Amino acid sequence: MDNCIFCKIANGEIPSATLYEDEDFRVILDLGPASKGHALILPKTHAANIYELSDELAAKAMILAKKMAKKMTDGLKCDGFNIVQNNGETAGQTVFHFHMHLIPRYQGDGVGLTWKPGKLSDEDRDEILKKLNA
Numbered sequence: 001m002d003n004c005i006f007c008k009i010a011n012g013e014i015p016s017a018t019l020y021e022d023e024d025f026r027v028i029l030d031l032g033p034a035s036k037g038h039a040l041i042l043p044k045t046h047a048a049n050i051y052e053l054s055d056e057l058a059a060k061a062m063i064l065a066k067k068m069a070k071k072m073t074d075g076l077k078c079d080g081f082n083i084v085q086n087n088g089e090t091a092g093q094t095v096f097h098f099h100m101h102l103i104p105r106y107q108g109d110g111v112g113l114t115w116k117p118g119k120l121s122d123e124d125r126d127e128i129l130k131k132l133n134a
């Protein structure tokens with residue numbers, strides 16, 4: 001993708017604060033961090049979102065997220081850790097190159113990643129099960 005900023009960052013054409021790099025991925029610090037150490041896993045090949053990502057890279061990305069969670073938790077001494085991944089504008093995606101957010105959490109940090117729980121109605125449950133288990 002010629003005009004994709006995360007392609008350029010992942011492949012080193014645009015400099016970034018890099019925490020990790022291998023042949024498939026670069027992990028960089030987010031420039032608009034939710035918390036201290038907020039980082040992004042970027043694949044070096046372009047996929048706009050999870051729907052376009054290959055199974056192979058999806059599997060590798062999850063393993064890398066796990067490694068980074070351990071490394072960052074040990075290094076930053078955070079109290080918890082969120083892994084967030086947005087797909088589509090409605091879901092909050094703003095850069096259309098697949099990425100995983102690695103968000104260290106600190107007690108009292110006020111990072112707002114929560115939602116107000118609803119209630120699963122019998123009607124919704126039945127409708128969803130019918131749609132997805134057909």
Ligand code: AMP
Pocket residue numbers: 005028029030031032033040085086092093094095096
């Ligand atoms: P999302 O909303 O899931 O698409 O996340 C995009 C993330 O990319 C946001 O957290 C931005 O702060 C971050 N971001 C955008 N441009 C850059 C950049 N050039 N370098 C590092 N992080 C960026």
Ligand code: ZN
Pocket residue numbers: 001004005006007008045046047096097
């Ligand atoms: Zn890209």
